[in-house]
Amino acid sequence: MAEVRITGLHKRYGAFHAVRGIDLDIRDGEFTVLVGPSGCGKSTLLRTIAGLEESSEGTIEIGGEVVNDFRPRDRDVAMVFQDYALYPHMNVAKNIGFGLKARKMPKPEVDARVAEAARMLGITPLLGRFPRQLSGGQRQRVAIGRAIVRNPRIFLFDEPLSNLDAQLRDEMRGEIKRLHQDIATTMIYVTHDQIEAMTLADRIVLMRDGMIEQQGAPLDLFERPASTFVAGFLGSPRMSFLPGTLTLDGSAAAIRLSEALLPVAPGRSLNGAIDGQAVLLGLRPEHLTRAHAATPAQGTFRYDATIDLLQPTGSRSYATFRLAGAPVMAELQAHDVSRPGERLPIDINMNRASIFDAKTERAI
Amino acid sequence: MQPTATISRLKAAGAPPRLSGFAQWADRHFKWLLVAPAVLLILALSVYPLLFSLVVSFINYDFQVPGHAFVGLKNFERVVFDPVARWSLWLTAWLSGISVAIEFVLGLLVALTMVRSFPGRGVIMSILIVPLFISPVIVGQAWTLLLQRPFGPTNYILTQLLGQEVTIGWMTESPWLYFSLIIADVWQWTPFMFVILLAGLTAIPPNLYEAAELDGVNAWQAFWAITLPHLAPMMLLALTFRLLDAIRMFDTIFIMTGGGPGTRTYTASYYLYTVGFTQFHLSQATAGSWLFLIFTALVVMLLVRRLLKTEPV
Ligand SMILES: Nc1ncnc2c1ncn2[C@@H]1O[C@H](COP(=O)(O)OP(=O)(O)OP(=O)(O)O)[C@@H](O)[C@H]1O
Numbered sequence A: 001m002a003e004v005r006i007t008g009l010h011k012r013y014g015a016f017h018a019v020r021g022i023d024l025d026i027r028d029g030e031f032t033v034l035v036g037p038s039g040c041g042k043s044t045l046l047r048t049i050a051g052l053e054e055s056s057e058g059t060i061e062i063g064g065e066v067v068n069d070f071r072p073r074d075r076d077v078a079m080v081f082q083d084y085a086l087y088p089h090m091n092v093a094k095n096i097g098f099g100l101k102a103r104k105m106p107k108p109e110v111d112a113r114v115a116e117a118a119r120m121l122g123i124t125p126l127l128g129r130f131p132r133q134l135s136g137g138q139r140q141r142v143a144i145g146r147a148i149v150r151n152p153r154i155f156l157f158d159e160p161l162s163n164l165d166a167q168l169r170d171e172m173r174g175e176i177k178r179l180h181q182d183i184a185t186t187m188i189y190v191t192h193d194q195i196e197a198m199t200l201a202d203r204i205v206l207m208r209d210g211m212i213e214q215q216g217a218p219l220d221l222f223e224r225p226a227s228t229f230v231a232g233f234l235g236s237p238r239m240s241f242l243p244g245t246l247t248l249d250g251s252a253a254a255i256r257l258s259e260a261l262l263p264v265a266p267g268r269s270l271n272g273a274i275d276g277q278a279v280l281l282g283l284r285p286e287h288l289t290r291a292h293a294a295t296p297a298q299g300t301f302r303y304d305a306t307i308d309l310l311q312p313t314g315s316r317s318y319a320t321f322r323l324a325g326a327p328v329m330a331e332l333q334a335h336d337v338s339r340p341g342e343r344l345p346i347d348i349n350m351n352r353a354s355i356f357d358a359k360t361e362r363a364i
Numbered sequence B: 001m002q003p004t005a006t007i008s009r010l011k012a013a014g015a016p017p018r019l020s021g022f023a024q025w026a027d028r029h030f031k032w033l034l035v036a037p038a039v040l041l042i043l044a045l046s047v048y049p050l051l052f053s054l055v056v057s058f059i060n061y062d063f064q065v066p067g068h069a070f071v072g073l074k075n076f077e078r079v080v081f082d083p084v085a086r087w088s089l090w091l092t093a094w095l096s097g098i099s100v101a102i103e104f105v106l107g108l109l110v111a112l113t114m115v116r117s118f119p120g121r122g123v124i125m126s127i128l129i130v131p132l133f134i135s136p137v138i139v140g141q142a143w144t145l146l147l148q149r150p151f152g153p154t155n156y157i158l159t160q161l162l163g164q165e166v167t168i169g170w171m172t173e174s175p176w177l178y179f180s181l182i183i184a185d186v187w188q189w190t191p192f193m194f195v196i197l198l199a200g201l202t203a204i205p206p207n208l209y210e211a212a213e214l215d216g217v218n219a220w221q222a223f224w225a226i227t228l229p230h231l232a233p234m235m236l237l238a239l240t241f242r243l244l245d246a247i248r249m250f251d252t253i254f255i256m257t258g259g260g261p262g263t264r265t266y267t268a269s270y271y272l273y274t275v276g277f278t279q280f281h282l283s284q285a286t287a288g289s290w291l292f293l294i295f296t297a298l299v300v301m302l303l304v305r306r307l308l309k310t311e312p313v
């Protein structure tokens, strides 16, 4: 149980600057997810916290103590790796207990702790098996067990579920979340999967090129992305971006997409954006629905769309059409549309639309 | 593309043409024609000599006794009851055992050191494996020059270091001559162990050590828990290869001691060579070779069976 404070952290591999200035405060017991595209420095940051990489600059504090010069074993953190990293010739019980044994804990207590961890993870029947006799999901449970028996101050996970198939991944995701609710220890979790990030995190730290692009509660990032990068990274299917111009007419603002004029929700702050500014209008599929009412509701823009691509998923159908030349995706009810080429009225909920500056790609 | 297009093209190729009787026969047996040269070569160069040697070991093939009479087990008897033969077998066993054991420990230590990257690693690595490329004859000669009285520098250096006169006959005095033979072998073959073990070490995922470090496992425990189980198959492989080579030890003996003094440094190979090619008791040497082959086969079988049993991790 400890908070983590990272200040001005840099990591260079020779000339390559992998982590460039990270400031991060993680509260005690918080579940933080580091997410971002491949190669953005997530693992490097995590490994630096663990002490497996030396930082080039900056400080790392765990529980109010600067740990830069501590060896990994003295930081009291546990890490779960993508490829499990189990001891191949030890059975599950020995694998889980080896860290305790190495730290000279008396055998009865080791056994008790191993049994407790196995019970929590539902692997008690596997205790006598060897890693090669286990499935991927079982191995990862053992790896997690090895971390929890030590009762560390912080848990670090580096893409623990990436080697598992989709169904098992969903299941394990739920278990990790439950584990966090049960033991309430600080956890830092690396993934490049935005669903994992959204579902697990108390706080998402979205990284890009070794820097933090945006951090905050999952819904904050989802609903108020700071840039097109964040908006595009979170949410599946992706947000659609439509290039247009901002028009300010007295108090009423709107976005012009060639012939169409989409009203900006009244009262929305525009942070000093000016008339005629080039913008990108960001629309998530769920902001576009099939129009049923005779007249559009307040703040919605109705558009007569010709569907040119249809992707049914069973519960929903994703329909793509062109709006002012750019493709937009709408999330419709399964039976709203039956085949491509169909024309139907779509309501665009402008109250929830995001607006970005076209040049800087930052949110307005 | 439509699937039917593919089907019709296949059909256009048609069924295989019907062949005449001879063509059918040739078609079926052509493969034998192709392997025949290789088979003949093996028969001529490997199977025939082997069978011939088996025959020779049961007949008189001694250049000093005329005729090729069948003598039963007499040739084998001579070898079994020759004290020099027994001594040479015993010497072969412990000389190769000790050499290989030392090479193994040294090779492992060097491999453990070299698995980390540090400046100058490449250069040191190249220097370390140089002995592997040198002919054993040259190695024996070089060590002879270094050790031999009175001109070799070894005694001189020892004298300087110990502060008292050292006059060891490194090639003539027991036990020093065994020491010399082992040194030459170790010098030449430690790199072999090192290279194989290093390859095994680099194949161990570094994550395992990182996880162990976070677990608070110390270096010694990590060696037992991670390195040893991962390296075991490679170790066994290196030991098997090396041991098989070491029990045929001949060239260094030939150069350094010539089997002497007397017959003190006769290894099995050297003994067989002497019996066959300096005393010209060819049938006795052949019988001895078969006996030695049986011993070797036993060792090989034990090692190889163990090697095949190691499970992948
Ligand atoms: N040991 C190293 N030496 C040199 N460069 C490295 C080293 N480790 C990582 N890098 C580089 O640092 C950058 C960040 O790597 P990192 O492993 O942190 O990415 P990541 O965000 O975890 O990506 P992924 O999602 O693919 O795991 C990458 O461009 C990588 O090439």
Ligand SMILES: [Mg+2]
Binding pocket: A042, A043, A044
């Ligand atoms: Mg990574």
